[in-house]
Amino acid sequence: MKYVILMQVDPAVLESLTEEQQHTIQSGHGDFMDATKASGEFVATNALADPSRSKVIRSKGGVPEVTDGPFVEAKEFMGGYYLIDVENEERAIELAKLIPDSTIDGLALEIRQVMFFDGGDM
Amino acid sequence: MSIPQQREGLWRDLAPQVLARLLRTYGPDQFDACEDAVQEALLAAHQQWEENPPQDPLGWLITTSRWRYVDWVRSDRSRRDRETKVDRLTEPLLGQGTSSGDDSLLVLQLCCHPELPRAAQIALTLRAVCGLTTAQISHVYQLPEATVAQRITRAKRRLDELGRVFPATTDPSALTPTVLNVIYVMFTEAHHTMSGSPARDADLADEALHLGRQLRSGAPGDTEVAGLLALMLFTEARQPARITAAGDLMALDEQDRSVWDRTLIAEGLRILDRSVAGATPGPYLIQACIAGLHAQAPDVDRTDWREILALYRLLELTTNGLNPTIRLNRIVAEAMVHGPARALELLDQLREEHPGLPRLHAVRADLLRRSGDRVAAAGEYREAARAADNLAEQRLLLRRLRELGA
Known part of the structure; x- marks a missing residue:
């Protein structure tokens, strides 16, 4: 089953990290990717640009209207995600705990099951 | 290549x-x-x-x-x-x-x-x-x-x-339950897919059927092998009616049975004929018998639900009552034989023991609809749609909700 692990990020928390913590996070993500690739559970990952650079397209009277800025003003936003293919939810949780964000107060991971997936020519 | x-x-x-x-x-x-x-x-x-x-x-x-x-x-x-x-x-x-x-x-x-x-x-x-x-x-x-x-x-x-x-391949009993289970999971994944188009996934069902036929020719006396193959044949036969041209999932009671594949059904029935007599019924053979009864019925009302209920009870005994999904299916058969009120009571017991069981809300919604409680049914359909882990199933549940008009 495919699951997405959403990385919920708080910029204020990221800015207050020590250099050592930042390094731990960086290498931790590398280790996580290596481990899930070796176990045959890795599908894809993406890190997203800051939401201040987002464009939001929403309907106004049935016509798409484009505005600047994030969809919702919030302290936390989705910074990126991992897409994994695992046996069950327990395994997805087990893997998410290996992501360094899970041990930094103020950061969080959200696991959601994939309902439909089309990887193009995959 | x-x-x-x-x-x-x-x-x-x-x-x-x-x-x-x-x-x-x-x-x-x-x-x-x-x-x-x-x-x-x-x-x-x-x-x-x-x-x-x-x-x-x-x-x-x-x-x-x-x-x-x-x-x-x-x-x-x-x-x-x-x-x-x-x-x-x-x-x-x-x-x-x-x-x-x-x-x-x-x-x-x-x-x-x-x-x-x-x-x-x-x-x-x-x-x-x-x-x-x-x-x-x-x-x-x-x-x-x-x-x-x-x-x-x-x-x-x-x-x-x-x-x-x-x-030890010469011993048919060496065809471990794992082998049968792997083939069946492969087959059900093809039919319960959350990715890709139906055409793309048809291959996986073909592979599982091919393996089932291979197993059967290698172990013609094994009744669980026979049961697995027949079960897959009956399920595959319904496939043309299960998904409409528009990609909508159709429940068993609303399928156009005239497009069921009669050749596959006949093959499944022949296998059952040769396997049932004198067999110690295992889970695959019992499920194949249930699927075979559905395959032969002209519609839901003219289905031998008493026999199906008896077979589900047997299936529960065979699996020591440990599988809540079998119990859920048995409750559906109970409703057809004894009416939705009795089935709802049984379902509430099941829900207390297994609150997160997949399809529980969907079955409860169907039972409430049949008992005439449209408001409660609508609530359950909403819950069921949120609990669905499959897009086609979710669309089916939302369609049922709309049809209620509640």
Whole structure:
């Protein structure tokens, strides 16, 4: 089953990290990717640009209207995600705990099951 | 790789037999290297057979694979046990030249080794027994090719560690429940897919049916093998009515039964006829009997629900009442025989014991609708739609909600 692990990020928390913590996070993500690739559970990952650079397209009277800025003003936003293919939810949780964000107060991971997936020519 | 269809069929039948011969000669702990050797031989066949078709394709593939394996052992100087392997190289190949269906079953049993994770069992079976390429498997499962390749590699290495002893293929009871379960999971994944289009996933059901037929010819007396094959045939027969042209999922009670595949149903019924008498009923045979009753019924109202209920009770006994999904299905049959009120009581008990059981809300919604409680039914359909892990199922539930008009 495919699951997405959403990385919920708080910029204020990221800015207050020590250099050592930042390094731990960086290498931790590398280790996580290596481990899930070796176990045959890795599908894809993406890190997203800051939401201040987002464009939001929403309907106004049935016509798409484009505005600047994030969809919702919030302290936390989705910074990126991992897409994994695992046996069950327990395994997805087990893997998410290996992501360094899970041990930094103020950061969080959200696991959601994939309902439909089309990887193009995959 | 584009391969003429007829030849691809031939290769795919031969590949597991070739692998089995190599494993018999060099030992099941050589699965990884032997399987690579067979893949390389198939590639060579692809390049050479067009111009130079061999008289004896099986013999050609065995000889070629064997040389690939020998090359590999000779070049693999780092391996500690090189000497033993070189000793084995001088041993003759057993039974060369004749083909045997049993050999495919031997490889199937190795691929479904209970120590392997389910995803690895399936990937390895698709490659080593069904002869799919890693690219084809990654396409079916919508996974990166590297991910599938890694699963197969890990599984083969694990088999090398585990595979010091061959399973006893001559004994039909050696067809472990794991093998049947792997095939059934492969089959249900094709029908309960969360990825890709139906056309893309049809292949997986075909592979599972092919394996079921292979198993059946290798173990014609095994009633669980018969049950699994019949169950898959009945389920596959309903497929044309299950998804509409617009991609909508249709529940059993709303399917156009005139488009059910009568040939597959007849094949399933023939298998049941030959297997049921005197058999100790196992879970697959009982489920096949239930599916067979649905397959023969002209519509939901003219379905033998009493018999189906009796079979579900038997199925619960056989599985020691431990499977809540079977109990849920039995409750559906209870509703058809004894009415929705009684079934709702039973369902509430089940919900207390297994609150997160999949389809629980959907079944409760259907029962409430049938008992005339539209408001409560609407609430349950909303819950069920939120709980669905499959887009097509979710659309079906939302359609039922709209139809209620509540």
